[in-house]
Amino acid sequence: MFGKPQRRRDEDFSEEIQSHIQIEADRLIAEEGMSSAAALAAARRAFGNVTSHRERFYESSRWMWLDSFLRGGRQAVRQLRTSPATTAIIILSLALGIGATTAIFSLADQAIWQELPIAEPGRLVQLDWNGLYIGPGRGWGSLMSYELYRELRETDGVFEDVFARAPVGAVLSSESGGAEPVIVEIVTGAYFSTLGVQPAVGRLLDDSDDVNRGGHPFAVLSNAYWQSRFGGDPRVVGKTIKINTYPFTVIGVGPKGFQGLDWSGVPAVWVPAAMSAQADVNNRDFFNARERWLHIFGRLADGVSREQAQTRLEPWFQAYLEADPKREGWPAVTPQQMRDFKASTLDVLPAGRGVSLLRARIEQPMLILLAATGLILLLACLNVANLSLAKALARRRATALRAVLGASRRRIISEQLIESGLLALLGCAAGLLLAPALMRAVLAFLPTLGPSENALGADLHLEVLAFAVGVSALTTLLSGVAPAIYAASVRPAAAIKEQSNAVAGGLGFRKTLVVAQFALALILLISAGLFAQTLGTLRTQGPGFPTSNLLVFSVEPQGAGYSYDESKPLIRRILARLEALPEVQGAAVARRQMLTGGSWNVQLTIGLPQQVVTESSIPLNAVSPGFFQTLGAPITLGRDFDDHDSRDDSRWGLSKAIVNQEFADKYLGGADPLGVRIGIGGSPDTRPEIEIVGVAATFRDRELRDPEPQAFFPAWESGLDGGAFYVRTLGSSQTAGPAIRSAVADIDPSLAILGMRTVDDQLDRLLMNERMLATSAVAFALVATLLAVIGLHGVMAFSAERRTKEMGIRIALGAPRWQAGGLIVREAVSLATIGVAIALPLFWALARFLESQLFGVRSLDAITVAGAAVLLTVVGLSAGLLPARKASSVNPLQALRSE
């Protein structure tokens, strides 16, 4: 075995066999006097099956495995080339199934399930106020006051430590770069130590940096920001950066990969809570006992479960609830509000995944998308199975023939294995290439919140990739090899003789696959229809005012060093400058940007003869005169604000309001809205003193779905420390952009223009979920339908061919040709219909899952469901047409003679 591998070529071996037969024939002629032909025949007979011997010789060769592999590879490539369309479709199906599943799952994993890169994320918890909180709030999620944090930190035996954090937008500048908007995470001293993260450079903030208010101008840079702005230079420690023009000293850099607690709002820099007044332009009293603005997190003490923590905090929290109303600044509340307040509980929630505003918004759409990609993977596998089976069955007689001619069973099976393996390999490779591209495509749908990039990357989730690749490869191998095993083991003579009957078994299975494909395609088609209608309705309905040629951008004067008092005059100067531009048709400013999904909500008290408090918070805004005209939303009653609706030193507070039609209809009944007075707030001591001077047509402000009652106040009467400018341009808004920028720069070049975009673009961002779902659902549905058609066409073509003889007989007996074709079409349609019939109850069961993402259409919308079902049936019919035409054009004589 260890000698030099003297390979004998099999030609050499055939020659030896030929010589053996010749010598034997010579002997027979000489010894038994046979004729040379008879002798040769006898010698051959005596030798037996030459091919089989040659085969066995071949297999005894020690390099056989490699050689047969190479031969198998060549054979496989040959086979794949003979049916390029099938090969391409199989590879594409695999690529799509693997690519889509991996991409969507990888994203969903990052967005929904991934834990923070911190020590023992399972022990990190967040505290959530469950009940009625009394006091103003700022931010999103489970907001808490600084007072609550301070007292919580003094509790014993529950937490190892506790910290609070709040993200704020700010303008960051340094010697090396100009001003840019970033997210600053304001954190209390124990933030880094509680999370258990280590600095990459320098040191991190600790409790000693969070003692005296305004006394610790220290900042820690995020690793990503350090890399992108400072090129990863460790000498950054000790340098000065300016946050909203206030100088901070960089003391260190966070660890690589650590991006704070929110992947949708990644901070560039961390500053201590003691510096929140300096870091936040809004300059509020964050340490006030009432105002809630913080997220509170804790690391559970060793051996304490969440449930235990919640129970142990109970007495402390009850005491807090008792003490709070006795504190300074407690407002007058109704007995009901007091009862609700006292009934509040403090929940301890798992927080290993951090917090994320965007996560809550995209979780449901992501899961729907994930389910859809699961269907696509399944569909791709069905398709691959169907096509591989078709190929194997079509090749079955050839395989049997090869078996008769002496090819060993092992050889036949291993060749098929190599062919299927090659297909699987190509498909998986294509899937690997496709997955990152798909991921980037889906990522493009997700907006960034505020100035930060989101932290989602196009990194593939390896386990899922392995799963998708495994499932696909297994399907390909099984569906390719199983028929080959069967074909190779059946008695060859029978396989060659048999025509339709034995093959029909495989055909039945393929029909089942096609039915399943149609069922899946229907589910995806209906979903696509629903999501497309939702997006279409929202887009055409729009916000209720024309969005073309309308630009929006924000300015925050305090970020450029203006004081609160200087801000409003600056904004008025900018507005006057903009209105004077020749490119501008109209301009206005609003305190709060619209169509961002967020809002400024407060309960209102309405001073009808009897005082009424709105049952829910009303979205408010403060707008400049001409705002409604700039938007193109008419004032239907009363008047717009004018420059007299302005606050000067002698007067205080708001005096005028405009409400929308929805507000008038809902809260004012039939009464004349003009002259009705309202007050901001819902407590008994709220006095309605603000006069309604006008009613505006209702438009969507917060989001596009349902109209909300709304109230507007004059911008010049309100505190205005920043604003969103709305500019209606003459002609394209693209050309007006630079003019607007230079106009603002003329006033002050250090003023940053934040997020300038068209309102159309703003709508797209607002509709990201709807667009993501509609686009992917339509794409998936098209692919699914295409795959189903390919599958059905293949089965019908095969079935028609098998029935050629039957068709011939029918036609010969006088059946009209269309009737022969009709049989095939009828079968195609019935397969499609069975698929549709199976899918309908399935979809009915799934429908509730979709409901929350729909608008203007019900999940069981009859027209959509019927439309999709009819479409698929028609598609099924068309898949049967081509094979049917072939079947009906058969020449009866030829058909009968064939086979």
Add this chain to the structure above:
Amino acid sequence: MSTQDSSSERIALLQGTLDLLILRTLIFGKQHGQGIARTIQQTSDDALLVDHGSLYPALQRLEAKRWIQAEWGVSENNRKARFYELTALGREHLVRETNQWRRLVEAVGLILGPEKSEG
């Protein structure tokens, strides 16, 4: 698949014995495949059947073990043929195996008893 008639008086070869017989045949000099088969059949008075399907793999196997070697030559009828020849290693193996075979036959004979004489 082989087409030899399997008449009852012919004895199918035991596994492994074919190797021994081939080596034994080659002790008289070079021989080609057909010659080896023919010799075995003739020497055993046609009692042993050499399945050609086993012969060539066996030759291949022996060649791989370097007990025999082969080269192309010309037969007595001027046919091109592959001639096999015993190597020194093969000769050694043959002696060892022959002794073992004899001992085995004796032992089996003792058990089976003497009642049937050789014919």
